[in-house]
Each structure stands twice: as C-alpha cells, then as structure tokens.
Amino acid sequence: SARETFSAFAHPERSRPVAATMVLVVALIGAGSLVWTGQLAPDGTYRAIPGYWQQTADWLRDHADGDDPDDNNPDDNNAAHPGRALVVPGAPFADQLWGLTRDEPLQPLSTTPWAVRDAIPLTPPGAIRAMDSVQRDIAAGRPSPGLAATLAGQGIDFVVLRADLDPETSRSARPLLAQQTLTGSPGLRRVATFGPRVGPPSARGVVRDNGLRPDMPAIQIFAVDHGGNSDAASFPGTGPMLTDTASAARISGGPESIAAVQDLRARLGMAPLGPSILESDAARAGLENAPLVVTDTPADRETDFGRVDDHSSAIRAPGDARRTQNAAPDYPVDGQPLVEGQWLLDNAPGEVSV
Known part of the structure; x- marks a missing residue:
C-alpha cells in the first residue's frame, strides 16, 4: 500500500x-x-588545432630547401639542406589560449625539422644548454647582436614566434618580449605571418600584465641570415658537415658560452665565430693546437629541470648546501670543470656562510 x-x-x-x-x-x-555541472570535459579541451598552424607547417614545408622567401625565383635553391625551424618562446608544455595539447601543435602537422625548448627535450645535455642560451636571449626582450650567428651555427633557418600560448598556465615568456628580441636583432627578418591577432580581453583605461600582452599575430616567422658566415650557410642543420679543423676555434667552457662569444664578436665588429669545438671534445679528438677561447662557463649552478625560464640558481660556492632534490644539480658538461663562486666579506674569504 x-x-x-x-x-x-x-x-x-x-x-x-x-x-x-x-x-x-x-x-x-x-x-x-x-x-x-558542465565539467565533463577537463580544462584545456579543444575541437581542432587552429588552421593557422597548418598554414605555418605548409609554409615551412614549401621553404624547407632553405630558399630565400623573398627570392623571385623559388626554383633556385640557395641552400642544400632542409630548413630547421625553432619555435619560440619555449614552454614546459604546449598550453594555448585555445586549448591544452601538451605536445606542440606542429608535432602532427609538420613534415620538416623543427625544435623547441620544453620540459622534456629529447636531446643530449649539451644541446639543452645551447638551446637555453638562445631561450635566455628570447625571454630577455632585448636585441642580441650575435643571436643570428648563434642560430645559424645551430642549423636554424627560421624562427616561429607564437602568440597563442597562455602565459598564465604555460609558464612561458611573454610573446612581446620574444618579438622585441627578434625584431631588434640584426640578421633576423620577418617573412610571414599567419592567423588572427590574439591577446587577452581589453578594457579602456585598464592595463593588464604591465602592458606585456598586446594583440599580436598568432604566428610570425623570421628568417635567419646565414650570409655573414659561409660555414653556417653550408651547415646541414639536420646532419653532419665537413670543416677544416685547423681553423675551428676551441672553446674552454660549456655549449652555452658560444652564444656569449658570438655576441661579443658582433659588438666588436668581428666576423661570426664559425665552426668551433669544446675543449673537452678537442682533447679527446687530439685537436689541441687550435686557437683557444677561454670563458667562465660552465658555472656551478642548480637547475629546476621542470622549467625553461629562470630555472637556474646563482653561481654556487664550495660548501653551499643543495636546494634541489635532483640526482644531478645541472645539465652536465663532460670533461669540463665547473666555475665556482666565492663568498667574501670585506674582500676576505670564509667570513660568510649560506
């Protein structure tokens, strides 16, 4: 009942x-x-990769022979190697304003070589240190006179500047800073743009993010001038090359020091460094008679491997306590001693402890 x-x-x-x-x-x-409650889909879902990324991949494919984008004769190949692109700014994972892909949008679209500094770079430690030297220049927002020579030496023909990263969640440098570096550095020129202008919502009289997020084209492509370095112009960025070892400079330091040397030479009006070899590699190869450039790298630092910007500590002194739990404090440089700091008080050592 x-x-x-x-x-x-x-x-x-x-x-x-x-x-x-x-x-x-x-x-x-x-x-x-x-x-x-409308929460069935997690944050960062998306329906499709925006079309401007496919346009970017197609453009890189069409110019993969290294041909000058401004050349009136596209059939005249000025370089005999595929053009490698560097995607900037680097970010631990690809978290865009339109969705979270984690892998880079170019990953399923591109048929040409490309590189990016992310949280898990599948390259040797030396290559990571070299990429970090470029990433620091990109994130600084200041022109770098030796940046083009550094990129050319790494086999980079094009730089892909993306403005669709979400700076709040991707932990990446602001695209405006990267644009200031690229537009102000000699040897780099904008050759293509794709997609709409992107940026955060704006309100009259309101300044967001200290003015570091204006509307920008979703994608800008910059060409790297290899003309100042004949060796770099012939460098197959995706494979080996032959060079005269007698003229290759030895670098006493880490791979990141090459960018600093290129900057210094450019400021002094000197030609780009050209092919070089780290002193530790030169010793193993028996090439110990080449000119030697001494630098203050690699420095004894600790690094947060999960970040791509501001991820290294100040230079450490002997006896300084470790602050990270990494098995290794930093990306190693085989065969090269670390440059250590020293704490001084009134120019006297041993008076300060940290």
Missing part, C-alpha cells in the same frame, strides 16, 4: 531493497555530476 511504501522510504534501514535503491540513485547522481 501507499502507507507501507512511504514508511519503507522514511525508514530505509527497515527494507533492504529500498536501501539498495537509494544507494544506487545517490551513486548515479554523483557519477553524473560532471555532466549536469
């Missing part, structure tokens, strides 16, 4: 079927809560 049914629901502990039914209903409501 109705009275018995009401009594059973009022006191479910007296009826096992009613109790089981109520538990099932509650479980179904809880399981479906993501649906009726």
Whole structure:
C-alpha cells in the first residue's frame, strides 16, 4: 500500500531493497555530476588545432630547401639542406589560449625539422644548454647582436614566434618580449605571418600584465641570415658537415658560452665565430693546437629541470648546501670543470656562510 511504501522510504534501514535503491540513485547522481555541472570535459579541451598552424607547417614545408622567401625565383635553391625551424618562446608544455595539447601543435602537422625548448627535450645535455642560451636571449626582450650567428651555427633557418600560448598556465615568456628580441636583432627578418591577432580581453583605461600582452599575430616567422658566415650557410642543420679543423676555434667552457662569444664578436665588429669545438671534445679528438677561447662557463649552478625560464640558481660556492632534490644539480658538461663562486666579506674569504 501507499502507507507501507512511504514508511519503507522514511525508514530505509527497515527494507533492504529500498536501501539498495537509494544507494544506487545517490551513486548515479554523483557519477553524473560532471555532466549536469558542465565539467565533463577537463580544462584545456579543444575541437581542432587552429588552421593557422597548418598554414605555418605548409609554409615551412614549401621553404624547407632553405630558399630565400623573398627570392623571385623559388626554383633556385640557395641552400642544400632542409630548413630547421625553432619555435619560440619555449614552454614546459604546449598550453594555448585555445586549448591544452601538451605536445606542440606542429608535432602532427609538420613534415620538416623543427625544435623547441620544453620540459622534456629529447636531446643530449649539451644541446639543452645551447638551446637555453638562445631561450635566455628570447625571454630577455632585448636585441642580441650575435643571436643570428648563434642560430645559424645551430642549423636554424627560421624562427616561429607564437602568440597563442597562455602565459598564465604555460609558464612561458611573454610573446612581446620574444618579438622585441627578434625584431631588434640584426640578421633576423620577418617573412610571414599567419592567423588572427590574439591577446587577452581589453578594457579602456585598464592595463593588464604591465602592458606585456598586446594583440599580436598568432604566428610570425623570421628568417635567419646565414650570409655573414659561409660555414653556417653550408651547415646541414639536420646532419653532419665537413670543416677544416685547423681553423675551428676551441672553446674552454660549456655549449652555452658560444652564444656569449658570438655576441661579443658582433659588438666588436668581428666576423661570426664559425665552426668551433669544446675543449673537452678537442682533447679527446687530439685537436689541441687550435686557437683557444677561454670563458667562465660552465658555472656551478642548480637547475629546476621542470622549467625553461629562470630555472637556474646563482653561481654556487664550495660548501653551499643543495636546494634541489635532483640526482644531478645541472645539465652536465663532460670533461669540463665547473666555475665556482666565492663568498667574501670585506674582500676576505670564509667570513660568510649560506
């Protein structure tokens, strides 16, 4: 009867079927809560990669022979190697304003070589240190006179500047800073743009993010001038090359020092460094008679491997305590001693402890 049914629901502990039914209903409501609260899809979902990324991949494919984009004769190949592109600014993972892909949007689209500094670069430690030297220039927002020579030496023909990263969640440098570096550095010129202008919502009289996020084209491509370095112009960025070891400079330091040397030579009006070899590699190869350039690298630092910007500590002194839990404090440089700091008080050592 109705009275018995009401009594059973009022006191479910007296009826096992009613109790089981109520538990099932509650479980179904809880399981479906993501649906009726609109949270079934996690943050960062997207329907498709924007078309401007496919346009970027197509453009890089069409210019993969290293041909000058401004050349009136596209059939005249000025370089005999595929053009490698560097995607900037680097970010631990690809988290865009339009969605979270984690992998780079170019990954499924590009048929040509490209590189990016992310949280898990699948390259040797030396290559990571070299990429970090470029990333620091890009994130600084200041022109770098030796940047083009450094990129050319790394086999980079094009730089892809993206403005669709979400700076808040991707932990990346602001695209405006990268643009200032690229437009102000000699030997780099903008050759293509793709996509709409992107940026955060704006309100009159309101300045967001200290003015570092104006509307910018979603994608800008910059060409790297290899003309100042004939060796770099012939460098197959995706393979080996032959060079005269007698003229190759030896660098006493880490791979990151080459960018600093290129900057210094450019400021002094000297030609780009050209092919060079680290002193530790030169010693193993028996090439110890080449000119030697001494630098103050690699420095004894600790690095947060999960970041791509501002991820290294100040230079450490002997006896300084470790602050990170990494198995290795920094990306290693084989065969090269670390440059250590020293704490001084009134120019006297041993008076300061940290």
